Amino acid sequence: MNAKRTSKITAVTGMLLTAAIGLHLAGFHEWRQAMLIIATVLAGMPIAFKAFKALKMKAFSIELLVTIAVIGALFIGEYVESAAVTFLFLFGAYLEARTLEKTRSSLRALVDMAPLEATVIRGGETMTISVDDVEEDDRVIIRSGEKVAIDGRIVTGNATLNEAAITGESVPAAKAVDDRVFSGTIVDNGFIEVIAERVGDDTTFARIIELVEEAQESQSKTEKFLDRFANIYTPAIVVLSALVYLFTRNIEMTLTFLVIACPGALVISAPVSIVAGIGNGARHGVLIKGGDIMEKLAKIDTVVFDKTGTLTRGKPEVTDIHAIGIDKTDLLRLVAEAEMISEHHLGQTIVKEAKRQGLELSNEPENAEVIKGNGIRATIQGKRLAIGNRKLMIAEGVAIDKEIADYAIAREKAGNTAIFASINGKIAGVLSIADRIRPEAADAIRELRASGVKQIIMLTGDNRHTAELVGAQLGLDQVHAELLPEDKVAMIQQLKGAGHRVAMAGDGINDAPAIATADIGLAMGEGGTDISMETADVVLMADRLDRFSHAYSLAKATVRNMKQNTFFAVGTVALLLAGVMLGKIFLASGMLIHELSVLLVILNAIRLIRYTKRKSVKRQHFGRELVAE
């Protein structure tokens, strides 16, 4: 008996009932009764069939109760009741399936993004095969508009990729040779060839889906409570109905009890909220690993951030180029060409910036020399370059005007490292390098506060000066610098000891112990590193902090929704019981109230799918430059 046939039967039964009402109004009593009996038998069949199948497997089912109730109703001649109960049971199940599908739609949308086939080159031959047949080290071709079917590294070509499936971010990201691409992402524009590194169930995308599936099943405290309640409720009501029959011989009331014994709204009320909430998160690039995590996250009042890689980008960048007597681009090109020989991270940052701007670094440096701790010297196109700190400039006899010196100091005070460059013994410019604060950090922190976080603390292994600068710029409550990983753990234990509920956000590897200690561990995972995805309770797939504030307010909304549903479900049970006892509710109305309550809790949960955080926090500081070493 499949779902399609059942929904057809439901439709036919509905028509028969309408016809019965028509016959009733026309006064054909006999015909009406016949029509009702046909409807009962027709709609009762799939229910009885399921009950029978379960019974054969020695399993108890709600269908069995309903079948008994309906047979009983037919027996005592309550045809209206029996027809209505069977119809409502089927129709209710149909509507539930339709609406439940909505609460699950976020996950479905994710699953639907899964690639089905891939084009690979094997032995010089290009072929299209099913994703299940792609193996590691296969060379995979992806053209414009196609889906990436594996995790791997680009070997030729470049493209912009829509990574929404992984990060929830729909603005395409530019990728070139050596960049990693992920299964489930779509090539927006371009052509790439990728060597497969992870295939099938091992890809980040497959693991995200599995984690979300598991998260949706893992129960929150409320769910566990409701489950226990339902476990007692159903048998208790069955026993009650037997007792009612023994003592009162009131068959109608006995049967009504059987009908309301299905714990529908009770068991479903909390899970639907959680599923909708987790689904919403997954679509916005936030992985929340389960209902209990959702409940804990909603109660957080203290947030602890790691600095490097969490509040800042974790990668130094060129933040400013101040050129003197030379074009900015020319200066950058010359310096980058010289720095090609450097293995220092600051030098490499400059080279990277030049490449990012698309500059061609074709001139080989001559007489290149690294002066350890100070900088480098090299000759390019006959120009004698010295690039490094103040000491190097003095050693080279390069005069620095007060104006330039003041500029450099100002940049340093803003958290930059200032690098001087001279050409043929004359100062040519100052390059500023810094690990920037994430542009969304200030907004995210403001939103966290607006949603109810009481204090925000930063812990870092970095030096005090830099840490305080970041703390001041972001308006943090406390900043603790120069900490070892175990110091961070101790700080978190101290906070927990003081009665705070602490969330710790870090980049997942060196912060792992602190993340594990906190009530809620939150990992920034660009494309999801293995460790962060496994250990953290919440993973920000998009590597963006504003997703954290979304997750926090989403958790609060989800818990609120869950409470409303629980309250409503328990209230309905009380109402039903009271109604039956007082003789106000019979079979059909009992089933109607029951099905309505189930639908209402589902509809309430669906609201969560569209939930987006309040836009009340203005993005006024978005463009402001925030820098720190």
Add this chain to the structure above:
Amino acid sequence: MKKIVLNLEPLTCPSCIKKIEGALKKLDGVEEAKVLFNSGKVRAQFDESKIAADTIAKTVSGLGYPIISQKIS
């Protein structure tokens, strides 16, 4: 020890979870059975020397839940 994943039609009444899990756990050779209610899947660990994957699938479809696809690993 092998793992079987059955894809079912969307589940609606949560009481199905207990029904399916209960029936599967009674089978000899099934170590662990879990119904993923929200994704409409059944996951089970079983000992292939004691029970065939088909028997597991038949038990679930026998309870009245048609199987759309199955995967054994």
